Amino acid sequence: MNLKICITLSLAIFILAGCYTKREYYEPEFISKNMSFKNYLDSSLHQTSKYGAVLDNGSVLLKNGEVIELNLNKDDNFLGKYQDKLLVASIDGSFKVLLDKDEYYTTKFKTRIVSASINDNYLAALSVDNTIYLIDMISDQMLLEYNIGPSYAIDAKMANPIFLNSITVYPTLDGKIMIVDTASGRILRDAIVSSEPFFNNIIFLDLLGDKMFAASATKLMVIAPEGVKHYDGQIKDVLIYANKIYIFLKDGMVEILDLDLNKISSKNFKFAIFSGVIPKDDKLYIFEKTGYMFITDLNLENLEIIELNSKISKKSFTGANAFYYDDEILELK
Secondary structure (H helix, E strand, O other): OOHHHHHHHHHHHHHHHHHOOOOOOOOOOOOOEEEOOOEEOOOOEEEEOOOEEEEOOOOEEEOOOOEEOOOOOOOEEEEEEEOOEEEEEEOOOEEEEEEOOEEEEEEEOOOOEEEEEEEOOEEEEEEOOOEEEEEEOOOOEEEEEEEOOOOOOOOOOOOOOEEEOOEEEEEOOEOEEEEEEOOOOOEEEEEEOOOOOOOEOOOEEEEEOOEEEEEOOOEEEEEEOOEEEEEEOOEEEEEEEOOEEEEEEOOOEEEEEOOOOOEEEEEEOOOOOEEEEEEEOOEEEEEEOOOEEEEEEOOOOOOEEEEEOOOOOOOEEEOOOEEEEOOEEEEOO
């Protein structure tokens, strides 16, 4: 039996098994108050990522709430803003770096880019076929092109590469991170975060002090001078804020860890389906798919449960100071 048939059968069994499982949903013990989306975008969300969104009218929505009119095509993906430059990838492999709406740098890859960032003259990118690239945009020189191996799914929460001093750290689609010498494009080492056969993208990647954090849907890993540690769980999202790690799990549990992955505390929002979280000052604003917003302090205590006027059944995006759903805006005061 060839690989494609095995994959198809596995996915079919997974889907059929899900058909016989009754989904249970979050039910609040109390409601503090009701709240409505009161402001609107000029157009609905079309494509979202961790770093921004494209609207149906082709404009780009940034994390800070700024909307930039770009008239992007329907198959264009916005991958983030770095050093005042916007990164846009198309399905045919075309890639643009825009500065003030003008083309600063353009190139064409073999397949679509799903993750990218820039630092000075360097462009780091990851493509849909799990190939990492490093390009010097000034000389238009390809410093690195390396295919890591096959992968079978891409998560909208896919992390972008990060630059640190002389190295570039890449997330991959198959549960690894790759560490590259930026100047030469030489691969220094790799590290396996998790080794699941499917849905194994690196959805979180960050550096804090002398620690590097990376997460897939099943593991969080920290690499520190004193060693490597792992956390296992069905991970929906990860947030590092105020020197704490918040892990949002698929069963509705939120766990707080310190930066060495030691558990501090947890809170169970039973069966909650998390759609995003916004840290703001000394509070967390957590959004739940069936139409609730949880407001807590940074210890997950003093809980307010806000019932929203809509379920989160369409595309949503978590900004720095607002939550966006379809064409609606909920601003945090």
